[in-house]
Amino acid sequence: MPKKLSINPREFDLIQTIRAQGEVTKADLVKNTPFSRSKINGCIHGLLKKGYIQEIGPGEYTGGRRSKTFSLNGDFGLVAGVDIGATSIDLVISDTASLPLARGSESSNVREGPRVILGRVVELISRMLVEKGLSPELLYGIGVGVPGPVDFSQGKLVSPPIMPGWDSFPIIQTLQDCFPTAQVVVDNDVNVMALGEVSQGIGKGIRNLIFVKIGTGIGAGIVSNGAIYRGTNGCAGDIGHICVKKDGPVCPCGNIGCLEAMAAGPAIGERGIQAALDGKSAVLMKYYQAAEGKLRAEDVGDAAREGDPIAIEIIRESGQMIGDVLAGLVNFFNPGMIVIGGGVSAIGNLLLSSIRQAVLKRSLPLSTRDLQIVFSAIGPDAGVTGAVNLALDKMFEGELTGTHS
């Protein structure tokens, strides 16, 4: 049976405040929660006794009596964050104050199926624990991001297009059999990355955020009022199949002119190849030949950085199409920040500025007044960071104690 924290709703609220702020004084808690000082004293006493938080000395002197400062107690236990990509597995083992203690990463192929990949995950977590001299029984949670649509309540993939064998596979059960003390949570990779950005990335503290992953496909993770928004069937954020061109190419989804088919990595690469073969760009031809008849979006990005006008135009068009779609979503959702991540974001500022321009041109002034459109600052770490926080979220939910006192 997984270990669960015993935590009541008021303690939960305090823990969430402490998690958001890192370190807090009692004065902060009085200010930022609806509870009286005496109730807060009681809660802090209980949380210290249970070992969930620790006292870390007096806060900064601001006149008057110094207020005691508290933070999460990292020594309390461990969680693991697992980011399963199409071609890689990334892992972090972190303490319960979200300090990373061990990292692992290796290439893999998600098409090998859940038994192979999850077996590898179990092996890697176990080896990392042994290497750091940590007991697997200290594991309170494992957060897992997977590159496909997830039924979050079940923790299972739903007809994932690139993951044969994973449909409805019991991921939670499989990992829990090997790490019985841990609660396991599974979510879509883009949701997990969005969570990484708002918990420890550039979006920290932003209440409403859209994380856009641009890679082989295009997808979004949505944060609404500070929490991952998954929608009615758990498939919110599937922006890759919004139409951008009514007479565009047919997408594998069966529709015409989908954003993903027009502007994601493969489309950028293909347009680059076409320009090379048409003799329009010697620079693109150089990259094309160097890669022996292949061209990645990143190569087109490199050609653009060399000043090749055709490559620049291809990147600009792609950024504009993505920006046009985001402009509509900005009008609808009025987010405080859009974070751009995923492999294709390596192309850099030309892509970002094209996206920005399109959004600013087409969105209403009020909805862009405070809007930031930025690259992820944690980049490839967004996935594992989010997965760690997914596990911590689950852990600190605790066992519902059924009372408010």
Place this chain on the structure above:
Amino acid sequence: MPKKLSINPREFDLIQTIRAQGEVTKADLVKNTPFSRSKINGCIHGLLKKGYIQEIGPGEYTGGRRSKTFSLNGDFGLVAGVDIGATSIDLVISDTASLPLARGSESSNVREGPRVILGRVVELISRMLVEKGLSPELLYGIGVGVPGPVDFSQGKLVSPPIMPGWDSFPIIQTLQDCFPTAQVVVDNDVNVMALGEVSQGIGKGIRNLIFVKIGTGIGAGIVSNGAIYRGTNGCAGDIGHICVKKDGPVCPCGNIGCLEAMAAGPAIGERGIQAALDGKSAVLMKYYQAAEGKLRAEDVGDAAREGDPIAIEIIRESGQMIGDVLAGLVNFFNPGMIVIGGGVSAIGNLLLSSIRQAVLKRSLPLSTRDLQIVFSAIGPDAGVTGAVNLALDKMFEGELTGTHS
């Protein structure tokens, strides 16, 4: 000073459950809240004593001891819901169990400015109270919907395009000066209508919903996880200016091919006039002449119902453009329901089926699996119903008692 309920967080949770379900037994509360039976007993005792709820006899017999049944106590007090439209004021005075006690409605012109319109609102509320023999001191809240962008935290309009004199006008202050016991809440009309649909309309119980108002303009109210979602600057849902045609007409907002400029009431009317003048439709010409050189969207709808192929085509095109935009939003937001309201929805099923077709064609299968696209069932009452519930929401928030017990 406005009267505020004294209510603690646990009581608040119980009240919200009772509001959502109408009547509940203790057994329901034990099942649907995280609280123990003894805590629930304590809360119910307190809520009965304060008069916020009432006992209405034993529940249905299901074997075993009959469980007592509780509902809100309508005799406790009153709230008013006010729906200020561009050309009308609608009002409802309701008891605190949301039973309407008096209704009022009259034409007006919002351009006459806030002093005239709010003065009229005060007069109408006062007269309705007198006619029903109700004391103004029983008013706990007034909810107000206005046809423009609102800074919700301030309760003020922000540069409303069709409302000269209303920019930043202190609506809350003005109404509170006349009804000092009432807390006043002001929101955008479309948000208020969305609230009406999820609290007492066709969307009752739906957690994620988009309400689309199609009239002179096109706007959306968003319900996310059961609550109105307003976005970072309070302007979420502004879907009327999403681009549907890159070489479309210039919209008053300055952009090109906005949904509103292409598919709202005036665009439908203008296309009808054009078809009539071009001699393409004798039926449309008939309506055009009958209205002395005018044509409303509803007239084009009537012509379509008579079987006029040109009118049918105009409505279909409009529905398809609206549906194309909604398809993208369905992929992004994955709502459980889209409710279509506003004056142009009177056109009826041809419009609705065109919208549905476009959404089903362009959205992903998983996101439309459980999606309902329906007309508002409370129609023109969505505004006042939502305004009453806005006031009740504020009232039952109560005064933060600062404790959980």
